[in-house]
Amino acid sequence: MDDDGQQGAQAATGRQMETGLILPPRPRRTGRLARMIEEMGFSTLLLTDSQNLAPEVFTQLTLAAAATTRLRVGTGVSNPVTRDSAVLASSALSIQGESEGRMVLGLGRGDSAVQRIGKDLYPLKDFSCYLDQLQAYLRGEATDRDGFESRIEWHRAVKQMKVPLQIAATGPRVIELAARKADAVMFAVGADPDHLGACLARARAAAAEAGRGPDEVRYGAFINSVVHDDLAVAHDAVRGTAATFARFSSFKGSPVAQLPPALREAVGFLREHYDMAEHTRESSKHARAMENDFIDWFTISGPLEQVKPRFAALRDLGLDFVYMVTSSSDTPREVARASLANVASGVLPLLQG
Numbered sequence: 001m002d003d004d005g006q007q008g009a010q011a012a013t014g015r016q017m018e019t020g021l022i023l024p025p026r027p028r029r030t031g032r033l034a035r036m037i038e039e040m041g042f043s044t045l046l047l048t049d050s051q052n053l054a055p056e057v058f059t060q061l062t063l064a065a066a067a068t069t070r071l072r073v074g075t076g077v078s079n080p081v082t083r084d085s086a087v088l089a090s091s092a093l094s095i096q097g098e099s100e101g102r103m104v105l106g107l108g109r110g111d112s113a114v115q116r117i118g119k120d121l122y123p124l125k126d127f128s129c130y131l132d133q134l135q136a137y138l139r140g141e142a143t144d145r146d147g148f149e150s151r152i153e154w155h156r157a158v159k160q161m162k163v164p165l166q167i168a169a170t171g172p173r174v175i176e177l178a179a180r181k182a183d184a185v186m187f188a189v190g191a192d193p194d195h196l197g198a199c200l201a202r203a204r205a206a207a208a209e210a211g212r213g214p215d216e217v218r219y220g221a222f223i224n225s226v227v228h229d230d231l232a233v234a235h236d237a238v239r240g241t242a243a244t245f246a247r248f249s250s251f252k253g254s255p256v257a258q259l260p261p262a263l264r265e266a267v268g269f270l271r272e273h274y275d276m277a278e279h280t281r282e283s284s285k286h287a288r289a290m291e292n293d294f295i296d297w298f299t300i301s302g303p304l305e306q307v308k309p310r311f312a313a314l315r316d317l318g319l320d321f322v323y324m325v326t327s328s329s330d331t332p333r334e335v336a337r338a339s340l341a342n343v344a345s346g347v348l349p350l351l352q353g
Contacts (some may be wrong), residue, residue, distance in 0.1 A: 017351040018321035020044030021340075022076040024053065025060035031067035038071040046076025046106055046323060049083075052116035053279070059089045065099035068263065069144040072234030074104030076323065077168045077186075080122040080130045081114045086145075089152055092163045099148040105138070106186065108168035112279050113247075116262075121251060123314050124173060131165070131181045142156045157349075168222070171250040172255065175199055176206035184218035186323065187212040189222050190298040193313045195260050200317060220321030221314065227307055227342035228335060234301040237335050239290055240282035240328025242299050245313050247274050266290065276317070284329035304346040306324070311347050320353060 021037060025047045037045050045064055047056040057075055064073045073095065078088055088105070096103040109122045122130070136143035139162055140155035167178035168186045178185040185203045189196055200219055207217045224242045227232040243266075250261060250267040259267060270286060278284030295301065300310045314322060324343065327336040 016353045017315055018043045018044060018072075018220070019348055020049065020072070020321065020323045022046040022323050022325050023169055024048045024050070025055050025057060027055055030055075030060045031109050034071055034073070035067045038068045040340065041348045042071070042344070044074065044104065044321070044323065046074050046104070049075045049078040049112075050113040050116070051082065051208045053112055058095060061095050061103075062098060065095060065102060069101075069218060069283040070102075072102045072104050073096060073099060074166075075106045077106035077108040077166075079108055079110035079113055080127065081110045081119050082117070084258055085130055085133040085143075086137055086150060086152065089134055089163075090266055092138065093152060093155065093158050096163045097158040098161050103163050104166060105166060106161050106166045107134070107182075109174070112276070115276050116141060119345055124177075124253065127174075128181065131167075131177070135181065136156060138165060140332045165216075166218075166220075167334035169199075169203075171251070171253065172202060173253075175203050179203040179206035180210040180212070180218070182300060184220060184313045184320070187219070187221040188245055189221070190246065190262065190263065191221075191225075191227050191310065192262075192297055193310075193312065195263070196314070200319070220319050220323060221316070222323050222325055224301070224325045225307065225337045225347075226299075226301045226327055226331075226335070226345070227304050228301075228339055229303050231302045231306075233335060234303075234339075235292055235295050236282055237327045237331040237339065238282075239287040240280045240284060240300045240330065241325045242295055243270060243274065243284070243287040243290055244280050245325065246270060246294075246298055250274075262294055266294050266298070280329040283330055286350040287328070294297065304342050308350055311350055 019042055034045055047057050048061050061073045092103055092105040132257045133143045137152050142149045142151040164183040165206040166180040166184035166186050168188050169178045170188045187199050189199050190224040224238050226237040247270045250271045256267050273286045300307045326339050
C-alpha cells in the first residue's frame with residue numbers, strides 16, 4: 001500500500017463504517033425485508049434496478065422507505081441506458097423527499113437491465129456528460145440538453161440535502177471518472193485488500209488531481225460474502241454472485257493483463273463461458289466452475305471466526321462503507337437467513353466500532 005493508502009487507513013481508526021446490503025426487490029416482501037434489515041442493525045439497503053428480472057425499483061424503494069425510519073435506501077445500481085438523466089434524478093428526488101433524506105443513488109453503466117432489452121453498456125465516452133447532467137439535476141441546477149436548458153423544476157419542494165450519487169466502478173477509467181464526478185465510489189473489484197487498496201489509492205489520486213478535498217468523496221466496496229458455519233455451504237451460496245461480480249472485470253476495454261493473477265484467470269474463463277440466462281445463480285455451469293481458491297480470494301465467506309479478520313482488513317483500508325452481496329439468487333432461504341444473522345451478530349459490531 002502506498003503512503004496515501006496508509007494515511008487513509010490511519011484516518012479510519014475509530015471511525016464507524018456504513019454497512020449495507022444489496023438485494024433484489026421481491027413483490028409483497030420488500031417492506032418487511034427492509035424493516036428486518038433495519039432492526040438487524042444495517043444502515044443501508046440497495047435494491048437492484050433490473051426491470052426484466054425484478055419489480056420496478058423506485059416503487060419498491062418507496063415501500064422500503066415507508067416501512068423504516070433510519071435505513072438509507074437506494075439503487076444498486078441503476079444505469080443511463082434505461083433511465084434518462086432527468087427521469088432518474090426525478091425518481092431519486094421523489095424518494096429523498098418521502099424518506100426525509102434517506103435516498104442514495106447508485107449508478108453503473110449497465111448490466112442485466114441493459115442486456116435484457118438487447119442493448120450494450122453505456123459508452124464510457126458519453127458517461128461523463130451523463131454524470132454532469134445528473135448531478136446538475138440533483139442539485140436543482142440547469143443543464144444543457146442539446147441546446148435546451150433543462151432543470152427539475154419541482155426540486156425546491158424536496159427540502160432535503162442533495163441525493164448522493166454513488167458510482168459502481170471496476171476498471172481504472174471508471175474509477176477515476178467516479179472519483180472526479182461522483183459523491184462516492186463503489187468498488188466492484190472483490191475483497192482482496194491488496195487489489196482493493198490499489199483501486200482505492202487510484203481513486204484518491206484522481207480526486208486530488210481534480211482538486212477535490214479529502215472529505216468530498218466517499219469510498220466503499222461491494223463485498224460478496226456468505227457467513228456460515230459450513231465452509232462448503234458458504235462457498236456454494238456465494239459462488240453465483242462471485243462469478244457475476246468477477247465478470248465486471250471482463251467488460252470490453254478492461255485492462256485484463258493488469259489484473260491480479262487470480263482475477264485474470266477467472267476473467268478469461270468468464271469471458272468465454274458466462275451465461276446471462278443463469279445470471280447470479282450458484283447452480284449455473286459457469287459458477288460451478290469457479291475454483292474454491294478463487295472464491296476465497298474474491299469473496300469473504302466461511303465461518304464467522306474465519307471471516308472476521310478479513311473484514312477487519314477492509315476496515316483498516318479506510319473505506320467509508322461496505323455493501324454486502326450475501327448470497328446467490330438460488331441460494332436456499334435458510335442458508336441466506338443464517339448468513340444474515342451471522343453478519344448482524346458478528347460482522348456489524350466489528351465494522352461499526
